[in-house]
Amino acid sequence: METIKIGLVGLGTVGSGVLQMVTQNQAKISNITGRKLSVKTIVVHDVDKPRQVNTDNVLLTDDLNQIINDPEIKIVVEVMGGIHPAKEVITALLNAKKHVVTANKDLIASFGDELAKIAHDNHCDLVYEASVAGGIPILRTIVNSFAADQILEVKGIVNGTTNYILTQMQQQNWSYEQALKKAQELGFAESDPTNDVAGIDAAYKMIILSQFSFGTHLSIDDMKVEGIQNIQLADVEQVDSFGYTIKLLGISKRINDGIFAEVAPVLVAKDHPLATINNENNAVMVTGSAVGETLFYGPGAGGLPTANSVLSDIVSVTKNIVLGTTGNSFNNYQHETSLVVAKDINYPYYLSLDMLDVPGQMLKLTQLMTKIGASFSQIVQTKNDTDSARVVIITHEMSKVQLAQLINEIGHIESINLVAAYKVLTN
Known part of the structure; x- marks a missing residue:
C-alpha cells in the first residue's frame, strides 16, 4: 500500500496529538x-x-526547507499558531505544491481569502476544520449538510476559557x-489571557463561521467585540434570580x-440549550430556514480533540x-x-446601574427610557453598602440606536452609573 508522507510545523499540544493519532x-x-x-x-x-x-522515527529539525524541498512530503500540518510567521510559512508551503492543514483561526480569519487563492493557483488543498470549536466538525458540516439550506443564524459558545x-x-x-486564576492553574487560560477574555479569539472564529x-467576508472591525473582564459577580447572581445565565456568545445573523455579527x-434563559454548555466545552447552534435549529456540542480545545479535527482534514486531503x-x-460559497444598520x-x-439612593432617581431613569421610546420588562432595586442603590432592569426589545442613546444620556447624569448592558437571548 502506498504511503503518503506528512510534515508537521509545530509540536505543541495539538502537534503532539496529531503525531500520536496518526500512529495509533x-x-x-x-x-x-x-x-x-506517515509523519x-x-x-x-x-x-x-x-x-x-x-x-524516534521522525526527523526533528528547525529548518522549514527540510519539508519544502522534500518531494515525498505531500501534506503539511501547520500548528505553530499566530499570524506571523505562520502566513509566510503556509504561503511558502503552498507555493512548493504542498497541501496544507491548519488549526490557525487568527490567520484564516485575517488572510484566509489570500491563502485560498494561493492554494487554488497551485492546485493545492488548504483546509482548516480545527480552526473553529476544536473537536466539533462544524465547518465541514456547514459546507456539506447545509449546502442546500439557507442559514439564518449561527451562534454559540466558541471559547472554552471564557466559558470555564x-x-x-x-x-x-x-x-x-x-475564576481566571483557577483557569490558569488548570491550563485552560494562558498566563496572558487577553485574546480569550477580551473576546478576540471568539471573534476570529465567528468571522470564519460567517x-x-x-458567504460574506467580515473583518474584526466589522463587529462589536466585548469580553468578560468587567462582568461582576453581583450581576451573575442577579441574572440567576431572573432565570438566566451569562454566556460569552458569538452571534452572526441574517x-x-x-448580516449582523x-x-x-x-x-441566556436556563432552559435554552446553550445555557447547559458548561466549563471548557463549546457549542454552535445553526439555524436553517428548512432544518430549523441544530446544535453541535463538544470539547472546544485540547490536544486530542483538536488533533482529531486536524486528522479528519488530513484524511479528506488524502482522499482528494x-x-x-x-x-x-x-468553502466555495x-x-x-452588507452589514445591518443599528436601527434594525x-x-x-x-x-445594571448604580445610582444615588435618594428620591427622584428612578423618575430620571423612567424619563430617559420614555425619551428614547423604550420600556421596562423587569426591574429590581437593592441597597448597596454605601449611600447608593443597585438597580437592574430587563427591557423590552430595543434597537442598537436606542441603546446608544440611553448610554449617552446616562453618561450626562452624575448620580447614575451604567455598570453593564448585555443582550438577552430571546430564542
Whole structure:
C-alpha cells in the first residue's frame, strides 16, 4: 500500500496529538483512504527540547526547507499558531505544491481569502476544520449538510476559557479574578489571557463561521467585540434570580438583506440549550430556514480533540489526492452582503446601574427610557453598602440606536452609573 508522507510545523499540544493519532489510528485510516500515512519531518523551534511524545522515527529539525524541498512530503500540518510567521510559512508551503492543514483561526480569519487563492493557483488543498470549536466538525458540516439550506443564524459558545470562567462564577460564586486564576492553574487560560477574555479569539472564529454560513467576508472591525473582564459577580447572581445565565456568545445573523455579527456577554434563559454548555466545552447552534435549529456540542480545545479535527482534514486531503480532485476551495460559497444598520438590530437588554439612593432617581431613569421610546420588562432595586442603590432592569426589545442613546444620556447624569448592558437571548 502506498504511503503518503506528512510534515508537521509545530509540536505543541495539538502537534503532539496529531503525531500520536496518526500512529495509533493507522489501520482505520488505511481502510478508509487506501493509503498509509506517515509523519516524516517535524519543524520545531528547539530541536533539543524534551518531548512528551515519541519522535524516534521522525526527523526533528528547525529548518522549514527540510519539508519544502522534500518531494515525498505531500501534506503539511501547520500548528505553530499566530499570524506571523505562520502566513509566510503556509504561503511558502503552498507555493512548493504542498497541501496544507491548519488549526490557525487568527490567520484564516485575517488572510484566509489570500491563502485560498494561493492554494487554488497551485492546485493545492488548504483546509482548516480545527480552526473553529476544536473537536466539533462544524465547518465541514456547514459546507456539506447545509449546502442546500439557507442559514439564518449561527451562534454559540466558541471559547472554552471564557466559558470555564463564567461557569465557575455561576456555580462557585467566585469573582472573575478568582475564576481566571483557577483557569490558569488548570491550563485552560494562558498566563496572558487577553485574546480569550477580551473576546478576540471568539471573534476570529465567528468571522470564519460567517464566511461558511453566509458567504460574506467580515473583518474584526466589522463587529462589536466585548469580553468578560468587567462582568461582576453581583450581576451573575442577579441574572440567576431572573432565570438566566451569562454566556460569552458569538452571534452572526441574517437580518433582512444584511448580516449582523457580534461577540459579547449575553443573558441566556436556563432552559435554552446553550445555557447547559458548561466549563471548557463549546457549542454552535445553526439555524436553517428548512432544518430549523441544530446544535453541535463538544470539547472546544485540547490536544486530542483538536488533533482529531486536524486528522479528519488530513484524511479528506488524502482522499482528494487519491481521486485527483485536489485544488478545490474548502468553502466555495461567496455572497456579497452588507452589514445591518443599528436601527434594525433589536434585542431586549439587561441593564445594571448604580445610582444615588435618594428620591427622584428612578423618575430620571423612567424619563430617559420614555425619551428614547423604550420600556421596562423587569426591574429590581437593592441597597448597596454605601449611600447608593443597585438597580437592574430587563427591557423590552430595543434597537442598537436606542441603546446608544440611553448610554449617552446616562453618561450626562452624575448620580447614575451604567455598570453593564448585555443582550438577552430571546430564542
